[in-house]
Amino acid sequence: MDPRIIRLRGTLAPEEPGARGIERVARNPDCLRLRALTIVGIKPATAVKILGGVDREGQSPFALTLGQRFERQLIKNGAANLLALYRDQRHLTVAEAKVADIGELAPGSGAAARRRRERETRRALEAKLRGDPLAPNLIIKPRLTVSLVGVSHPIEPDYLVAADGEAFYRVGEIKSYPDRGGKTDQSDIRSACRQAAVGVIGLRQILDQLAVTNSEHLAVAEADLVLRVTGLFLPTLHRQSIKGEIDSVLRAIADAPTNLDELDAMLPHGVSLDNPAVLRSVPNHYRPSCKEHCGLWEQCRGQALAARHPIVLGDLAAEKLAAASSVDRALDLVNSTGAPPRNAAEAALGEELRAADTLLRRAIGQ
Ligand code: SF4
Structure with a gap:
């Protein structure tokens, strides 16, 4: 066993992810958090407990x-x-x-x-x-x-x-x-x-x-x-x-990371994933579909909500509001508040949102 795996797992006993664990990684391949946990042998159900949550993943x-x-x-x-x-x-x-x-x-x-x-x-x-x-x-x-x-x-x-x-x-x-x-x-x-x-x-x-x-x-x-x-x-x-x-x-x-050196380089130096602060800091890639397959969905959705990330409004909203990167910034753009558009993509999004807002107000008679 590579000593980096043992160090990354910290005090936790190894858990075999099995075929189910590996297929979960395939459902959200951009999520470094799930990938890192799977590689070192920590199941999402265990990770939920590290973050102080309640495991609701198991079958009835x-x-x-x-x-x-x-x-x-x-x-x-x-x-x-x-x-x-x-x-x-x-x-x-x-x-x-x-x-x-x-x-x-x-x-x-x-x-x-x-x-x-x-x-x-x-x-x-x-x-x-x-x-x-x-x-x-x-x-x-x-x-x-x-x-x-x-x-x-x-x-x-x-x-x-x-x-x-x-x-x-x-x-x-x-x-x-x-x-x-x-x-x-x-x-x-x-x-x-x-x-x-x-x-x-x-x-x-x-x-x-x-x-x-x-x-x-x-x-x-x-x-x-x-x-x-x-x-x-x-x-x-x-x-x-x-x-x-x-x-x-x-x-x-x-997908990257394709080896342990790459994974190690993507995480803060010398850390263990059994530490809640470290685990919380590993980038995730929350999607609404996470609920179907990963026990960490409540924790990751909570982080997305705290960051006011557009993904909490759904996949379509996240795609449409990608240029703004947060719900608050999108509101600034539509209301012409806050800093002026920082680039052409923000300017175009602001125009599109204002046009949609005008159309909506006209439709409801405001
Ligand atoms: S719930 Fe969190 S850790 Fe699990 S796949 Fe989704 S973003 Fe990744």
């Missing part, structure tokens, strides 16, 4: 229990129900029922068990690459890693699946969301697809480490999403393209 206990029960039902008894689903959809035959449950092969939560799970996963992947007829068709909870700014982050997709005749595995995600066909909540689907995309990137990075040349053709840009029949405990299966999701996660990973 009911949703959590439902999700765990649904997943357990699919993978119990040698993943019998999951295999039956694949047979029904004709993706696997009756004979293709070889299952490697990585959690059962290397149980436990200690460092030694985690390392063993990585080795068992790699062993199964190598068997498939060799064309070994005993290579599993299903790998439950494989342990892969995804490199973010040169730091390896473990991820554990729900499962990998391949028929005997297929060259390699595709990633599967199990979600207890009710499957409502075209009316399924699209933000849930997008989130599941982005998590699967992180899994595909993990597979491609392993293939690269094994010097396999055609990793993009082997680890295909497709995900299998297992959802739940509405009102029942039965699974449905959707195989879908996740090319766009993979591209967006790759773009986020490639």
